[in-house]
Amino acid sequence: EDQVTQSPEALRLQEGESSSLNCSYTVSGLRGLFWYRQDPGKGPEFLFTLYSAGEEKEKERLKATLTKKESFLHITAPKPEDSATYLCAVQARGGSEKLVFGKGMKLTVNP
Amino acid sequence: EPEVTQTPSHQVTQMGQEVILRCVPISNHLYFYWYRQILGQKVEFLVSFYNNEISEKSEIFDDQFSVERPDGSNFTLKIRSTKLEDSAMYFCASSERVWGSYNSPLHFGNGTRLTVT
Numbered sequence: 001e002d003q004v005t006q007s008p009e010a011l012r013l014q015e016g017e018s019s020s021l022n023c024s025y026t027v028s029g030l031r032g033l034f035w036y037r038q039d040p041g042k043g044p045e046f047l048f049t050l051y052s053a054g055e056e057k058e059k060e061r062l063k064a065t066l067t068k069k070e071s072f073l074h075i076t077a078p079k080p081e082d083s084a085t086y087l088c089a090v091q092a093r094g095g096s097e098k099l100v101f102g103k104g105m106k107l108t109v110n111p
Numbered sequence: 112e113p114e115v116t117q118t119p120s121h122q123v124t125q126m127g128q129e130v131i132l133r134c135v136p137i138s139n140h141l142y143f144y145w146y147r148q149i150l151g152q153k154v155e156f157l158v159s160f161y162n163n164e165i166s167e168k169s170e171i172f173d174d175q176f177s178v179e180r181p182d183g184s185n186f187t188l189k190i191r192s193t194k195l196e197d198s199a200m201y202f203c204a205s206s207e208r209v210w211g212s213y214n215s216p217l218h219f220g221n222g223t224r225l226t227v228t
Contacts (some may be wrong), residue, residue: 043202043222044219045219046216089154093189096167097167
């Protein structure tokens with residue numbers, strides 16, 4: 001069964017304090033790994049797709065990386081507006097279209 | 112930027128009643144999905160829909176659930192006889208296409224919070 005585990009479950013940072021979020025996955029052949037941001041009361045907002053080990057994507061203060069077993073979301077010099085829950089999801093090869101999500105990581109950035 | 116819109120934002124219903132959750136996907140998208148998130152739990156896949164038929168469904172999507180694209184813009188999820196455990200946030204999503212090794216990302220709406228009493 002495909003599984004996604006995110007750690008830590010919650011993280012508090014001071015503004016400007018860089019850190020990384022981890023997403024470990026078990027999947028029967030990775031088709032894609034997705035990072036989403038979710039604000040309270042809102043739907044997941046797409047950030048990145050990663051397809052193969054070694055791939056990296058960047059957007060503003062966020063950088064996502066991928067290995068064969070995990071993905072990291074690096075946050076450089078975060079700002080309070082980066083506070084949100086960050087979701088990781090995988091899609092497996094073999095015809096299934098569903099995304100399997102992790103439980104998410106709640107990030108709070110204090111000014 | 113185009114977005115997925117869902118109505119209502121909050122629906123309260125009594126156990127055993129039927130509810131219809133509505134979604135307007137992004138206009139050029141071809142694939143449509145429903146996911147749900149029970150409070151404090153993971154976002155879970157319910158069903159995917161393409162070319163006017165269900166392409167995949169999860170174990171959660173039993174006979175009490177149905178989906179429909181009644182016209183060119185709306186996509187609905189019907190729960191025939193709601194149970195307490197159906198209380199959750201229901202998200203509609205759409206994507207342009209899924210082909211080869213390239214995936215168009217899913218774009219989610221802001222959800223309908225369903226409360227069954």
